[in-house]
Amino acid sequence: xxxxxxxxxxxxxxxxxxxxxxxxxxxxxxxxxxxxxxxxxxxxxxxxxxxxxxxxxxxxxxxxxxxxxxxxxxxxxxxxxxxxxxxxxxxxxxxxxxxxxxxxxxxxxxxxxxxxxxxxxxxxxxxxxxxxxxxxxxxxxxxxxxxxxxxxxxxxxxxxxxxxxxxxxxxxxxxxxxxxxxxxxxxxxxxxxxxxxxxxxxxxxxxxxxxxxxxxxxxxxxxxxxxxxxxxxxxxxxxxxxxxxxxxxxxxxxxxxxxxxxxxxxxxxxxxxxxxxxxxxxxxxxxxxxxxxxxxxxxxxxxxxxxxxxxxxxxxxxxxxxxxxxxxxxxxxxxxxxxxxxxxxxxxxxxxxxxxxxxxxxxxxxxxxxxxxxxxxxxxxxxxxxxxxxxxxxxxxxxxxxxxxxxxxxxxxxxxxxxxxxxxxxxxxxxxxxxxxxxxxxxxxxxxxxxxxxxxxxxxxxxxxxxxxxxxxxxxxxxxxxxxxxxxxxxx
Numbered sequence: 001x002x003x004x005x006x007x008x009x010x011x012x013x014x015x016x017x018x019x020x021x022x023x024x025x026x027x028x029x030x031x032x033x034x035x036x037x038x039x040x041x042x043x044x045x046x047x048x049x050x051x052x053x054x055x056x057x058x059x060x061x062x063x064x065x066x067x068x069x070x071x072x073x074x075x076x077x078x079x080x081x082x083x084x085x086x087x088x089x090x091x092x093x094x095x096x097x098x099x100x101x102x103x104x105x106x107x108x109x110x111x112x113x114x115x116x117x118x119x120x121x122x123x124x125x126x127x128x129x130x131x132x133x134x135x136x137x138x139x140x141x142x143x144x145x146x147x148x149x150x151x152x153x154x155x156x157x158x159x160x161x162x163x164x165x166x167x168x169x170x171x172x173x174x175x176x177x178x179x180x181x182x183x184x185x186x187x188x189x190x191x192x193x194x195x196x197x198x199x200x201x202x203x204x205x206x207x208x209x210x211x212x213x214x215x216x217x218x219x220x221x222x223x224x225x226x227x228x229x230x231x232x233x234x235x236x237x238x239x240x241x242x243x244x245x246x247x248x249x250x251x252x253x254x255x256x257x258x259x260x261x262x263x264x265x266x267x268x269x270x271x272x273x274x275x276x277x278x279x280x281x282x283x284x285x286x287x288x289x290x291x292x293x294x295x296x297x298x299x300x301x302x303x304x305x306x307x308x309x310x311x312x313x314x315x316x317x318x319x320x321x322x323x324x325x326x327x328x329x330x331x332x333x334x335x336x337x338x339x340x341x342x343x344x345x346x347x348x349x350x351x352x353x354x355x356x357x358x359x360x361x362x363x364x365x366x367x368x369x370x371x372x373x374x375x376x377x378x379x380x381x382x383x384x385x386x387x388x389x390x391x392x393x394x395x396x397x398x399x400x401x402x403x404x405x406x407x408x409x410x411x412x413x414x415x416x417x418x419x420x421x422x423x424x425x426x427x428x429x430x431x432x433x434x435x436x437x438x439x440x441x442x443x444x445x446x447x448x449x450x451x452x453x454x455x456x457x458x459x460x461x462x463x464x465x466x467x468x469x470x471x472x473x474x475x476x477x478x479x480x481x482x483x484x485x486x487x488x489x490x491x492x
Contacts, residue, residue: 003202009243013475014475014478014479019164022484030170032177034177034242040173041154045156051476052110052144052473053110053146055080057080065125066118089309090461093467122149122159125149130148131146131308174194176193183202187450189201207438207479208243212244213239225259230324234274254433255432255433256463258430263316263424264424266422267347267424281341286328289334290302290377291326294323294326296372299321299402309467324422329358329411331416350362351416352416362418387407434452435447437452438481438486450489454482
């Protein structure tokens, strides 16, 4: 049996930040990753690599992007995204249910944590391709999201694993932790399986970072409700709630929105589970067109807010529609503004020179109702208001059952394009309660000795909606803090 100061269970962004932070404090560290080396990184590897961070202006961004050139600065309106605005967004999107202590911690430590990550080889760049529109010759960033990791989620995990390995963190791949035993002052015994072999490892402290339960079909049906067993899994197939279950077996308290999740419009013909070789299955720029169901009817306000404030609730919306299917429809006014996720070869894309021909290709749709929906929509657009995709422009519709509050354009410039979508689940919101040191709390609201958690299995941060990029940031912030405290506790 091997003995370590800190054992980190999980292999995504939060886990690696915890492992690196603990190793920096001098701890011996083991990472137990359920995925193989080729499929490591959990759901973090499936992300676009966007991080939401509080910054006052370009000077703060240059801490993260030191190679930001004078020409790029001159050509960009980065604006600012203050701590107050970041915190307001988190609280408003959760309808003021988000844990205030954790939320303030994540917001307050966001810039310092990303700067720490940059010092460990994570390369940040501006999100020109997905979060900026060129307006009057200048790139305007919108929605409070400005930076991403070069190479996306895969680039993030490559950098973090490279640093962990360089520091001497030991990593076991293809190994699943299935049980914990608390041995008092000796720490924790972690029971693992790898194929038919059972192994045990002892750690003075354990950091759980195994993600939520989005890939556990039984738990989805049990906690999220009817039809959630039909959702496609956007990220890792290994996020089945193992860490949550093991902690609750030792008295950890459930926390957060157990009936809520992050779910998006997802390509109808995408694989049932996320495939790292087939990324960009999500379809998040519905704000630039309209969305209709099989009855040919709109069912959301596509322009309610910037897409990174509303996209995480769209999967639930489409799951409620007939057949759990919908179509996003665009014309030539906006199709060129669609990002890479709409241009990949495997996208379920339909195109036609007329709306009638497009409807004929939209299998199962009520054609006449669809054509009537578009006609009514086109006639309701306030065309006297200028279209500006970089701000909430107020170019809305009037008199429709579902308004479009911003970015409304008549669909009248052929050829027309439609993308067939369904529900893709990204992560679940319910999980464990932790304090601001990352310690897992028991049902008496006291910390469980030597047990920490970070990442998607932390409950209490997200309810109802989710601010894009907040997940990677909170995972990194709480992961780093948990790793630091887990390492410090080894000598206690």
